[in-house]
Amino acid sequence: xxxxxVVYVLCLILGFAGGALYFVKNKTASNSSANTxxxxxxxxxxxxxxxGDDQPEQVxxxxxxxxxxxxxxxxKERGDLSEAALYFxxxxxxxxxxxxxxxxxAPMSLLKLPMMVAVYKYVENDPAQLEEKLxxxxxxxxxxxxxxxxxxLAPDTEYTIDEIVYYMIVHSxxxxxxxxxxxxxxKGANHEVIRRTLSxxxxxxxxxxxxxxxxxxxxxxxxxxxxxxxxxxxxxxxxKALNVLSQTEFKDGLVGRLPKNIKVAHKFGVRAYxxxxxxxxxxxxxxxxxxxxMICIMTRGDNYAALSEYIQxxxxxxxxxxxxxxx
Numbered sequence: 001x002x003x004x005x006v007v008y009v010l011c012l013i014l015g016f017a018g019g020a021l022y023f024v025k026n027k028t029a030s031n032s033s034a035n036t037x038x039x040x041x042x043x044x045x046x047x048x049x050x051x052g053d054d055q056p057e058q059v060x061x062x063x064x065x066x067x068x069x070x071x072x073x074x075x076k077e078r079g080d081l082s083e084a085a086l087y088f089x090x091x092x093x094x095x096x097x098x099x100x101x102x103x104x105x106a107p108m109s110l111l112k113l114p115m116m117v118a119v120y121k122y123v124e125n126d127p128a129q130l131e132e133k134l135x136x137x138x139x140x141x142x143x144x145x146x147x148x149x150x151x152x153l154a155p156d157t158e159y160t161i162d163e164i165v166y167y168m169i170v171h172s173x174x175x176x177x178x179x180x181x182x183x184x185x186x187k188g189a190n191h192e193v194i195r196r197t198l199s200x201x202x203x204x205x206x207x208x209x210x211x212x213x214x215x216x217x218x219x220x221x222x223x224x225x226x227x228x229x230x231x232x233x234x235x236x237x238x239x240k241a242l243n244v245l246s247q248t249e250f251k252d253g254l255v256g257r258l259p260k261n262i263k264v265a266h267k268f269g270v271r272a273y274x275x276x277x278x279x280x281x282x283x284x285x286x287x288x289x290x291x292x293x294m295i296c297i298m299t300r301g302d303n304y305a306a307l308s309e310y311i312q313x314x315x316x317x318x319x320x321x322x323x324x325x326x327x
Contacts, residue, residue, distance in 0.1 A: 098218060165244065227241050
C-alpha cells in the first residue's frame with residue numbers, strides 16, 4: 001500500500017512538472033512567433049501587435065459620445081450642417097463608438113483609397129511592378145476636380161506607378177486616379193480589379209454602379225482598420241499604404257486643429273464645392289502615443305467652411321478626450 005502511494009505521488013509531481021514545462025515552452029514559442037522581426041519592429045504605421053507588443057485595455061466612451069451628439073444637435077440648430085456621422089475606434093484593444101453610422105454619403109475622392117489598395121494588392125507578390133512607367137496623354141480631358149490639387153501630373157510625361165499613387169493620395173489628383181484606373185483595366189476588363197477590391201473590403205458590391213455608389217462611416221473606416229491590422233494587404237504593403245496616407249496635404253479636416261507633431265494617415269472627400277448641397281468627409285488614423293485611434297467623420301450641408309469647422313473641432317475634441325485618458 002505504501003509503495004503504491006509513493007508511486008502515485010511521484011506521478012502527480014512528474015505530471016505537474018511536465019505541464020509546467022509545456023506551458024513555459026509554449027509561452028516562449030508564442031512570444032517568439034509573435035515577434036518575427038526581432039528586437040526592432042520595422043513598422044511604424046500598422047498594428048504593433050504584428051511585432052508582439054502588448055496593448056492595454058481601454059474604458060468605454062459612452063458619456064463622451066453623448067457630448068458629441070449634443071454638439072451635433074446644436075450645429076444643426078445653427079444651420080451649420082444638415083447631417084453628420086462619426087465613427088471612432090481606440091486601436092489599443094479599446095472601445096468603439098459611432099453615431100448615424102447608417103447614413104449614406106457620396107464617397108467622391110474617398111474612392112482613391114480603395115484604388116490604392118487595389119493597386120497594391122495587384123502588385124503584392126511582385127512589387128517591382130510599381131516601377132513600371134506610364135506616359136500621361138499629351139492633352140488631358142476636362143478636369144472635373146472640385147478642389148484643385150497643389151500638384152498634378154504633367155502632360156506627356158512618364159511616371160512610375162508608385163509616383164502616380166503618390167499623386168493620387170497625397171495631392172488627391174484626379175488625373176492620377178484616371179491613369180491608375182486605365183492601368184488596372186488592362187489587368188481585367190470592366191474595372192474587374194477595383195470592383196473585386198471594393199467587394200473584398202465590403203465597401204461596394206461587385207455589381208454596384210461605381211459612379212452612383214454611396215458609403216457609410218462604418219464601411220469606410222473599416223478600410224483603415226484592415227490596413228492597420230494588415231489583414232488584406234500584407235504587412236509591407238499595408239505599411240506602405242499608411243505611410244503614403246500620412247503625407248496627405250489636406251488640412252481642412254481631421255488635422256486642422258491637432259498638434260503639428262501628431263502623425264495622421266487620412267483621406268478626405270469633398271462634393272459640390274461652392275455650389276448646392278455640399279459634402280465634406282475626412283477619415284483616418286491618428287497616431288497619438290500611447291493611444292492611437294481611428295476616426296471617420298462625414299458631413300453634408302450648404303457651407304463648406306462650416307462643414308470644415310465641424311470636422312476640425314470634432315477631431316480636436318476627440319483628441320483631447322483620448323489625451324486626457326492617458327494622463
